[in-house]
Structures are given as C-alpha cells and as structure tokens.
Amino acid sequence: MPTIAVIAPGAMGSAIGARLVEHGARVLTSLEGRGAASRERAAAAGMIDADTAELVAADILLSIVPPADAEALARRLAPALAAAPRKPVYVDANAVSPGTIARIAAIVSETGAPFLDGAILGLPPKPGAKGPRVYVSGADTAPALVLRELGLDLRVCPGAVGAASSLKMSYAGLNKGLTALAAIMILAAEHTGAGPALLDELAENEPALLARFAQALPDMAPKAYRWAPEMGEIADFLGPDAAGRQVFSGYADLYERLAADAGKPEIAALIRFAAAAAER
Structure with missing residues (x-):
C-alpha cells in the first residue's frame, strides 16, 4: 500500500486525500496547529495525523498549501528530510511562480529528496468526477505516476522544474x-x-460570459484571501512585462480588499449581481 503525505488538509488537500484513500493509499497529514474544520475534513477523508518523521518517510509528499506558505513549509521540513534515511518524492503543487518554485526546489534538493514541480488545475475532486488535473514536471516524473493508479488525473508537463x-x-x-x-x-x-x-x-450580447460570472463570483468570495498572493505570484511570473505585472499586482490588491472586512459590502454587491445573472 503506497503511503502519501498530503500537507495540508484544506479544501483541496483533504479532497485529494479522500480520493487517494478511496483508491487504496495510506494518506498521512499534519494536524499540528490546525483548527476544528481542518480536523473534521481530515477525519472525513480518512487521513491519518502524523508527526514530521512519519511524513517524510512517505513514498510521496504532496505540498498543497496557500501560495504564501509554500516556501516556509519546505524550509520547515528540510531538516527532517535531510535526516530521513529514505526520502520521499517531494511534489510542490502550489500556485507559485517559477521563481518561487526554483527556491523551493533548491531547499528540497539540498536534503537529497527528489523534487517535482506540480500544478493543480480545477476544483477539488468530487465523487463521480474525474478532475482536477494534476500536472508534474521535472527530471524524473516516473515516481509520481503511481498517483494515476490512486485515482488522480495525473499528467506530465514536458520540461524541467518550472x-x-x-x-x-x-x-x-x-x-x-x-x-x-x-x-x-x-x-x-x-x-x-x-x-x-x-x-x-451581457444577457443579450455575452450570455456565455454572464453565465460564467454567475458561477465565478460566488466561488471567488470565500477564496479571495488565497487568490491575492496567487496574483502576486503571477505578477512575479510575468517578469519584464511591466504592464502585465501592474495588472496582476492590481488584481492582488483587489482580492486582498475583497477578503477584508471592509470588502464585505462589495462582496455582497457581487453576489447580488451573480444571483440576478443566474436567473437569466
């Protein structure tokens, strides 16, 4: 039975964990410092609370955390990874830029653990649905292919880390x-x-866009706090494109504003618009 460590049991991590458990994997996670909601999600998914030594003894370690926490997690795990006699394949599946992933890869590689760049595209998996798509890239993606047998829609993205x-x-x-x-x-x-x-x-001339907004705006509301740093990572990804960096830095500011208490009236206005759009 493969052992997969999934850090952390958020909405995506716990759903990925549940899919892996359903297909026969032993799934570990860390509940240290996590709240009641995380503990309930982990329990419902069949994930097992484990200490750091147990996590780094897994076959594969999936890092699925908010973008702002990805590098810090790698640094926190690095001493245990270096001490582990048998290294897991470390897959960073977070929404971070190639520049950030290069720093994380350097941290992990210094421990001797194999590293793969990962990307999760789509919503958390649900019973009866195939998604999301999980892409990996790097020097040797073969060890990650076991995740296909464990129910994930794993795809190899040609190219190196990044x-x-x-x-x-x-x-x-x-x-x-x-x-x-x-x-x-x-x-x-x-x-x-x-x-x-x-x-x-929009209803008359862009009905497809309106239907998209009817779904996307309510979906964004509880996630804006996580999307803000992701927009910052995209701005970093755009590098020398000054106009692009400015656009996505502005989007980061927008999502940060909407996530704050001061943004509640604007969120309410967007939800009302989306509800009206859904009725068209």
Missing part, C-alpha cells in the same frame, strides 16, 4: 484574472447605477 508552475500561472492568470476584471467592472457599474443595464447588455 514548466508545471508556468502552466499554472498562465491558466490561473486567465481564469482568476478574468474574474478579477469582472469584479472590477461590475462594481464600477453598481457604484454608478449602471449595474442593471450592464446585466441586460
């Missing part, structure tokens, strides 16, 4: 960037009284 992260940044930039642009323009319309007219215009 290729999967580049795919994630590009896809998320289009997907979550479009949601940010919609939020900005819908809020501007609502603030000036043009919201109903904008809704009518």
Whole structure:
C-alpha cells in the first residue's frame, strides 16, 4: 500500500486525500496547529495525523498549501528530510511562480529528496468526477505516476522544474484574472447605477460570459484571501512585462480588499449581481 503525505488538509488537500484513500493509499497529514474544520475534513477523508518523521518517510509528499506558505513549509521540513534515511518524492503543487518554485526546489534538493514541480488545475475532486488535473514536471516524473493508479488525473508537463508552475500561472492568470476584471467592472457599474443595464447588455450580447460570472463570483468570495498572493505570484511570473505585472499586482490588491472586512459590502454587491445573472 503506497503511503502519501498530503500537507495540508484544506479544501483541496483533504479532497485529494479522500480520493487517494478511496483508491487504496495510506494518506498521512499534519494536524499540528490546525483548527476544528481542518480536523473534521481530515477525519472525513480518512487521513491519518502524523508527526514530521512519519511524513517524510512517505513514498510521496504532496505540498498543497496557500501560495504564501509554500516556501516556509519546505524550509520547515528540510531538516527532517535531510535526516530521513529514505526520502520521499517531494511534489510542490502550489500556485507559485517559477521563481518561487526554483527556491523551493533548491531547499528540497539540498536534503537529497527528489523534487517535482506540480500544478493543480480545477476544483477539488468530487465523487463521480474525474478532475482536477494534476500536472508534474521535472527530471524524473516516473515516481509520481503511481498517483494515476490512486485515482488522480495525473499528467506530465514536458520540461524541467518550472514548466508545471508556468502552466499554472498562465491558466490561473486567465481564469482568476478574468474574474478579477469582472469584479472590477461590475462594481464600477453598481457604484454608478449602471449595474442593471450592464446585466441586460451581457444577457443579450455575452450570455456565455454572464453565465460564467454567475458561477465565478460566488466561488471567488470565500477564496479571495488565497487568490491575492496567487496574483502576486503571477505578477512575479510575468517578469519584464511591466504592464502585465501592474495588472496582476492590481488584481492582488483587489482580492486582498475583497477578503477584508471592509470588502464585505462589495462582496455582497457581487453576489447580488451573480444571483440576478443566474436567473437569466
């Protein structure tokens, strides 16, 4: 029975863990410092609380944490990874830029553990559904292929470490960037009284976009706090493109604002617009 460590048991990590358990894996996680919700998710998924020594003795270690925590997790685990007689394959599956993934890869590689760049595209897995797509890139992706047998839609992204992260940044930039642009323009319309007219215009001439916004805006609301640092990572990914960096730095500011208490009225306005859109 393969042993997979999944850190941490958030919405995505616990759902990935449940899929792996369903297909016969022994799934470990860390509940140290986690709240009641995380503990309930882990228990429902069949994940086993483990100490650091047990986590780094797994066959594969999946890092699935908020972007801002990815590098810190690698640094925290590095001493235990270095001391482990048998190293896990460390897969960083976080929404971070190639520059960040290069720093994480250097930290992990110094411990002697094999490292793969990972990217998760799509929503957390649900019973009866295939997704999300889990991409890996790096020098030797063969050890990760066991995840296919354990129920994940694992795909190899051609290229070295940084290729999967580049795919994630590009896809998320289009997907979550479009949601940010919609939020900005819908809020501007609502603030000036043009919201109903904008809704009518989209319904008549851009029904596919309106249907997308009806789903994407409510989905974004509880995740804005995580999307803010991800937009910052995309800005970093864009490197010398000053205009692109400015756009995504602005999106980071937007999501940070919406995630704060001060952003609750704007979130409420977006939810109202999305509800009206869903009725069209």
